[in-house]
Amino acid sequence: MEVLHDTSHVLQVCPALLLQSFIWISLMAKGVQYDVTHIVSRMCVVRQSTVLVPCKYTSQYEQVSAAEWLYEKSPEQKVRVSQEPAFEGRVEFVQPDAGNCSLLLRDVRESDAGIFRFVFSTASGRNWTNDQGIRLEVTDAELEVKAESDVVMEGDWILFVCGSCIPSMAVPTYIWSKDGHLHEQHHGNNILVLESVELEDGGRYSCTISGHEGLNSTSAEITVRPGCKLAESFTLKHLTSSS
Template identity: 35%
Template sequence: MALRTTGSVLVVFLWSVAVVLGQNGWSVTYTTQRICALKGSTVELTCSYIYPRGYRVTTTFWFTKIVDVENYVNLTDDPDYKDRGTYRSDRMNGHTLKITNLRESDSTEYKFRFITDQTRGKYFGNPGVTLSVTDLQVKVTTTWWSTTLTCSTTCTLTGNSTYIWYRNSKIVQEDSSPSYSVYFKTEDSFYCAVKGINSPAVSVRAQSYFHLTYTHQRICTLKGSSVNISCSYTYPRSHTVSETKWYIKGKLDEAPQILSPGYGGRVEYLGNMQSDSTLRITDLREEDTAEYKFRFRTDQTNWEPTFPGTTLTVTGLQVKVTPATVTEGQKVKLTCITTCTLTDNPNPTYIWYKNGHVTTQSNSLFLKPVSSEDAGRYSCAVEGHEDLYSPEETLTVRYGPKSTSVSVSPSGEIVEDSSVTLTCSSDANPPVDKYTWYKKNGASLTGSEKTYNFTTISSEDSGEYYCEAENKYGRLNSSSVSMDVQC
C-alpha cells in the first residue's frame, strides 16, 4: 500500500494482498477489504473479476445501496457522490473506484457488480471493501511532569503515515509516532497534519514541574581527547535530589549502561549535583560514540526524561591525498579529515608532519608542483592537540629517471683480455625498466640490461661509453665514461 499526495490532497492506493470472493467460476478479487482514510483526502478502491466461458460482460459498476431486489444503485449515479465518485477500468482487468474529498458519511462497505448478456449471468463480490473515514483530532494528556499531545483518529490509517506537529504554525516534529510531548512551560497553539490534512488547532497551557536541558544536542570531538557533556535541571521545591546518574542509551532491547564515577577509569562527575551536572570522559575512543542521557532521583520520586540526550561522536583524523596517484609536476592537495565537524573548533588549523617532523601549519597542504623530494609519510594533528595525530599516509611520487650515471668495474687500469663490467645507475619511480648502451660515435650496443659485460676486452673496445635509462615517465642519458684498454 502506498500514500501519495497531490497538492494538499491525500490519495490512498491499495496494493495489498488480494481477497478472492466467488464460486463456480464467478469471482471478484478486491485488493484489500479494509481501508482507513482521512476526511478530505482521496481514496481508490480496486478489484478484478472472472466468469465462466460463454458469457459476455455488458455492465460493470461499484455500489453501496440496493433500492429493491436486483436494483443496485451505480455509485457514479448516486447523488451523495456527485462530482466526487469516478469509475475507470483498464485492459488489465483493473476496475477502480475513486472518491475525492472524503466525508465521514462515506464510511460504508463498497461492492463491485458485473452483468453479462445472459439472464442469470450476474454477480457481485461479497463482502466488499469496508471504508472508514476519520478526521484528525488532538488529544491532550497532562501529567505532573509533562503534557502529551496525540494526533488521534477513529481507525488506524492505511499505509505508513508521517505525523507533523506544528507549534504556532511552525513545524516542531516530524515522526511516525502520532504523539508529541511538551516538557516546558507553554501557552501556545498546536495542531497535527498527515500528508497535507490538518487537524483543528488546540490551545495548550502546560506547566512543567520537572525540566532538564542538555547544553549540547550533539558533540563531535577527537579520539584520545576529553569531553564534557553537561545539563541543567529543575524540580519542585519540596524535593531534594538524592542521586544522579549518567548513562548510555541502550540499543533496541538492551539495558542502558550506567556510567558511575570512575567507570573504566575514564569517567568523572562534575557540577553541584543539585541543579547541574557534567559527565567528563577522558581518553576518548571511537566506541564511545553513543547517546548520553541523564536522570536523577529525589527523596520523593525518580525522574527520567524521554526526549533525546546528547549524541557524542568520536572521530579520528585521516590524511586524504588528491589525486591519489601523483606524477612529478602535478598539483597535489593533502587534506586532514574527520567524520564530523569538531564542536569546539569547527574551522581548525592543522599541524602537518612529514616523516615525523613538523613541516607547516595550514588547513590543507598544497604541493604545487610536487617533486620527488616531497615523497614521504605524512600525518596531521589539530592545533592545540598536537599529540593526537593521524595515522601516517604515504605520498608516492611517480617520476622519470634522474641522476643517470655509468660506473666501471674493476676501476683503475684496464688490460687487454680482462673482464670489465659497465653498470648504469638511475633514480626513478617506478624503477627503470629499459636500459640502452651506446659507444660514443658508434652504434648502440646489444642488450637492454642494467649492466654491460666485456668478458674478454680488447684494445678495439677502447672509447667512451654511456647509457640511457627509461621508464613510463621518461628517459635520460648518462654522462660518458672513458675506457683505455692497455695491450
C-alpha cells in the same frame, strides 16, 4: 419511556490520583518546568583527553529523589554509566544541585563513542530526561587521503583529512608535516589540500593535533609522476602507522 444506563463499566478513579493530577496540572499552569537540557547535541573529543559533558536540569517545587547518567552504544546496548565497568574510575558526577548535572569523563577512549543521557526522578515518582541526549564522537590523528586518482600526476589534486571530526570545546591547531618537517598549520581546519601538485610535493605526510602531540599518527607517502597520466604503477601507497 425510561432509559436505563448500564454503569457497571464506569471507570472508577482513585481520589488520591485525582488530587495528584490536580496538583500536577496546577503546577504546570504556573509555568513550572521539569526538563533536562544538554546544551549541545553533539560533541567531538580527542582520544585520551578529559571532557566535561555539559548538562542542566530544571525541577521546581519537587525534590529530586534520584539522578544518573545513561550510556547508549547502540539501541540494543544501554547501560547506567555508574554501573558500567568500562567507565570505572574515569567518570565524575557533578552533584545535581543548582540545576547542574554535568558529567566529567577522563581518558576518553574510542569505545566511549555513543549517546549520553541524564535522567532524574522526582518525589512524585516521575522520570525526566532528554530523549536526544548528547552524541559523543571520538577522534585522533588518523590520516585519510583522497586523490584525483590512484596514480598521482603533476597537476592533480590531493586532499588530506586529519581525524574524523574537529574537537568541540577547544578548537585545536592542526600541524601538518612532510618528511618529518613542518609543512603547514591550520587552526580549526583538519583538511590540507594540495592543488595542482608538482614533483617536489611528493613525500611522506602526517598530522598532529595541538595539545595532543602524544597521539600516534598515521602517515601517507605520496609519489608524484611527471608528464601525462600514463600510469606506470600504483603510487599512492597505503597508510602506514608511525609513532
